[in-house]
Amino acid sequence: MQALSVKSGRDVAFASVVALLLAGCAGPSVAPTQLGQSRETRVGEVLVGPEGMTLYTYDEDTPGTSNCTGLCAAAWPPxxxxxxxxxxxxxxxxxxxxxxxxxxxxxxxxxxxVGDSKPADVRGDGVDGVWHVARP
Incomplete structure (x- = not known):
């Protein structure tokens, strides 16, 4: 049996971290009763999801189609x-x-x-010029 090289060990560790991040993307489904709420923030009124957390939209999406997958979805959970x-x-x-x-x-x-830690946080607004708070 061949021993793993340091490089391949790092590759395995990196792949494990990515897998854990992606596994975290598959959060619980949100019921319709948890939608439709808004909240006033420092950037105005925004749509909020479960526990009052700010919702965002992505300029790279097209109507009805998400283009945020992989590592993108790890930072911006659908x-x-x-x-x-x-x-x-x-x-x-x-x-x-x-x-x-x-x-x-x-x-x-x-x-x-993932950068928002409490309700009314809007840290994602304007990130990379393509992420925006969702407005009612």
Whole structure:
């Protein structure tokens, strides 16, 4: 049996960290009763998800299609919808590239941001010029 080289050991460790991050992306599904709320923040009124956390949109998405996958989705977790979820009041479930479901508002997929630690945080607004708070 051949021993792992330092480089391959680092590769395994890196792959393990990435796998753990991606596993964290598959959060619980958000029920429709947890949607439709908004909150006043330092940047104005924003849509919020579970526990009052700010929701975001991504300029690289197209209506009804999420383009934030892999490491992007680790930093910007999609707002997951169950397979039975049905649309209401501008909120619609969409299917992500991996087959999971995500909530969208007026066609724009919705995300949380790992940099926000409490309700009313809007640290993700303007990141890389492509992330924006979701507005009601």
């Amino acid at each position: 707002l997951h919808a169950s397979s039975e979820a049905e649309g209401f009041d501008g909120f619609t479930p969409i299917t992500r590239p991996d087959g999971s479901r995500q909530w969208a508002y007026d066609g724009e997929p919705l995300y949380l941001y």
